[in-house]
Amino acid sequence: MSAPNLANYPITDLKGVGPKAAEKLAKLGIASVQDMLFHLPLRYEDRAKTYSIATLMPHMHVSVEGEIEQANITFGKRRMLVCQINDGTGRLTLRFFNFSAAQKNAMQPGKIMRCFGEARRGRVGLEMAHPEYSIKDTLQDNNAADDTLTPVYPTTEGLKQLSIRAIAEQAVKLLQKYDIEDHLPAQFRPNQLSLKEALLLLHSPSHDVDLSQLELGQHPAQQRLAFEELLAQNLSLLKLRKKSQAVKAIALPPTNPLETEFLAQLPFKPTNAQSRVVSEIKQDLQKPEPMLRLVQGDVGSGKTLVAALSALTAISKGFQVALMAPTEILSEQHALNFTNWFTALGVETCWLGGKTKGKERKETLEKIASGQAQMVVGTHALFQEQVIFSNLALIIIDEQHRFGVHQRLSLREKGKFGDCYPHQLVMTATPIPRTLAMTAYADLETSVIDELPPGRTPITTVAVPDTRRDEVIKRVKSACIEQNRQVYWVCTLIDESEVLQCQAAEDTAEQLTKLLPELKIALVHGRMKAQEKQQIMADFKAGTYHVLVATTVIEVGVDVPNASLIIIENPERLGLAQLHQLRGRVGRGDIASHCLLLYHAPLSNTAQKRLGVLRDSNDGFVIAEKDLEIRGPGEVLGTKQTGLVDLKIADLTRDKHMLPSIRALAFSLLNQYQDSVDPLILRWMGNRGEFAMA
Known part of the structure; x- marks a missing residue:
């Protein structure tokens, strides 16, 4: 009889695993003996x-x-x-x-x-x-x-540690008796450890193993598995990219008469970094295969201008462009920008969101289907079944909250016409840590806008407890009256909430109006009609108001050079990337700007670290790396979309030193060891790798 394949060996065949236990194990992703072997201990106890x-x-x-x-x-x-x-x-x-x-x-x-x-x-x-x-x-x-360290496993309600340990012990005995196929060729194995050796050591380490190394995830056996897991994830994304490049796209030559006209109407010149990135995009667009490119830059680096120039390359050839943003407010702001820029060029822009109803919706859908609307801006509503494009050549995704790999693929399918797929350009609102760009975005080429437009000044950031609110209000008065500047006051929730202790924007506007009668104060939040919001923001930019009280709707798309002070209430409620994005509303002119983080004490350790990072740095790339260290990849990227948070063993912060060699090896395996690729993806990615293996 041949040795059993542990990947297909049902966990229910083990002693003590009846239907109820199997149900609980399934919650932990354990259905086979191999699943149990890859369910590693959280920690170890020295009971000897x-x-x-x-x-x-x-x-x-x-x-x-x-x-x-x-x-x-x-x-x-x-x-x-x-x-x-x-x-x-x-x-x-x-x-x-x-x-x-x-x-x-x-x-x-x-x-x-x-x-x-x-x-x-x-x-x-x-x-x-x-x-x-x-x-x-x-x-x-x-x-x-005990003659070995005792493992403590991650478990679930109703499954005792003793029970899961007994199941793991049976799985380990089967591994000792039989083998587990090692898909990674021997010459590429870190520390020369086989998969079997690494798994046996991690389930029952002897007392002479360095416990502190195990606790930090730095033992060679842990590193061996982390390496293979990250490799499988890279392989899955690189295979996706290879598949994408195997299909056709419309080649768009770089000659673009609309671009000259567009640049002539701008009151400024693009930065060298913007010009370089546009050039990289044009090189991709002229190929007969779909572009898959990620553009990232710091807050205020001018990604929207890059998107506009890329869009005109397609529009000037008679094709449509779709820009998708994750929120209605952001997509409305993009639509306004593109309308202002493109109308003089004879290019029609339209907006489609969840709020577009009735006759207006019908007319918008007709314009998109006929090709009359050349620049189509919206939320994910753009990719509903009833939206039919005439000749879509380029999709621009503004990933403020990040769409995952699967969403990118479904968008590509939506834009297919004939045997051609649209090009894709993905933009991020704040920089992504390099480690994440090399993993979550390994299916994309990356361009970086590493230069801010001239005349930007660094922003001084100070954290202030809300017990000093009166002093902050005096500071607002001084900025507006004595310095003739404008101020943002950001509240993190619209509704009063005792639980989160967040001051409602309405109350703050009312309070400031009473305390500062000499100042004109406006209020803007996400529940207002688009036209009303846009009018208030336009009036603020024109100098009609001294202070704009807002929720986080002003996170993006507002550029007021005269605003030199921003107060962010309850900053402990927000992530570093969002705080950095909000802070970027000031410092857009040549005057010294300040950001006051008005926090509610006591602060948790994480919140203290977060505010400390913001105080010490204005560099979005540094902040992105720190955000990854503090919160982990799941939160930074958006938990559900990426699949990245499902890493079982690897830790991107701890294991980032491996990524360059993993990337190189992934290319090598795809070219020379193709038989190893799909088994590795299947073992580590499971269903998440199905797109790559299809």
Whole structure:
């Protein structure tokens, strides 16, 4: 009989895994023995060392050994088995709430009990609740002592640590008896470890293994698995890119008469960085295969201008361009910008969002279908079934909150006409850490706008507790009256919320109007009609108002050079990228600008770190790396969309040193070791890799 394939060996074939346990294991993504082997311990406990009871302190997780003095069942609010042991240095009480008669009968006075658990303060001295234990006849009988570190596994409700450990032990025995296929060619394995060696070590490390290395995820066995997981993820995205390049697109020559006309009407010249990135995009657009390019730059680096110049390359050849933004407000602002820029060129821009209803919606859909609307701006509503494009050649995705790989693919399918697919340009609102760009965006080429337009001044950022609110209001008055500048005051929620302790924007506007009667104060938030919002923002830019009280709707798309002060309330509620984006509303002229972070004490450690980073740096690329360190990739990229947060073993912050060599190896495997590629993707990515393997 041939050796079983552990990937297809059902977990239900193991002892103790009935239908209920299988259901709980399924919640952890465990359906096979191989799944169990890749479900690695969270941490390890050293149970071989025995502590004397006298040395115990509350919250220590330790092994103790002592003689059973008594074991009794008590009846209070709930039935309980209480056992007392003594090791000669002191007594320890052990409490069990769920127990059997057999357990009680085994706890005979005079026998030796060895147990492991957390010491806690009790009514009389220290106690342990539900420790793991074994009973022996004498102190000399040492066969119960553990000769390996004890693994502690991630688990789920109703699945006890003892149960999952017993299942893992059976899986490890099967791995020892049989083998697991190593898809990574031997010459590429980090530390020369095979997959089997790495898994066996991590499930049952011996006592001489460096525990601190294991806890930090830096043991060679952990690094071996992290390397392979990141490699599989890279391979899946690179295969996607290869597939994308294997299809056709409309080649768009770089000659563009509309561009000359457009640039002539601008009151400024594009920066060298903007010109370089536009040139990179044009090189992609003239190829007969779809462009897949990511453009990133810091706040205010001029990504919208790059998008406009790219759009004109397609429009000047008679094709349509679609720009999709994640929110209605942002898409409305883009539509306004493009209308202002393109109308004089004879290019028609239209907007389609969830709010577009009735007759207006029907007319907009007709314009898109006929090709009359050349620049189509909207939210994801653009890609609903009833939206039909006439000849879409370029899709621009403004990824303020990041769309994942699968969304990018579905957009591409939507724009297909004949046997051609549209080109894709993805823009980010704030920089993405290099480590994430190399993983989550490995299917895209990257362009970086690494230069701000001339005349921008660094912004001074200060964190102030909200107990000093009166001083901040005086500062607003001084900025407006004495310095003749304008101010943003940002509130993080529209509605009053006791739970989040966020000051409502309406209340703040009302309060400032009373306290500063000499100033003109405007209010803008996401629930207003688009026209009303746009009018208020236009009036603020024109200098009609001194102060604009707003929710985070002003995060993007507002450029007021005379605004030199921004107050952000409850900054502890926002991520670093969003705070940096909001701060970028000021510092757009040549005057010294300030950002006041008006926080509510006490701040959590994470919030303190976040505000400290913002105070110390104006560089979006530095801030992006720090944001990744503080929050992790899932939150930085948007948890659900990317699949990246499902990394089982790798940690992008910890393992970023591996990425360049992984990237190089991924290309090498795709070219020379193709038989290894799909098995690696399947093992680590599961269903998430199906697009790459289709």
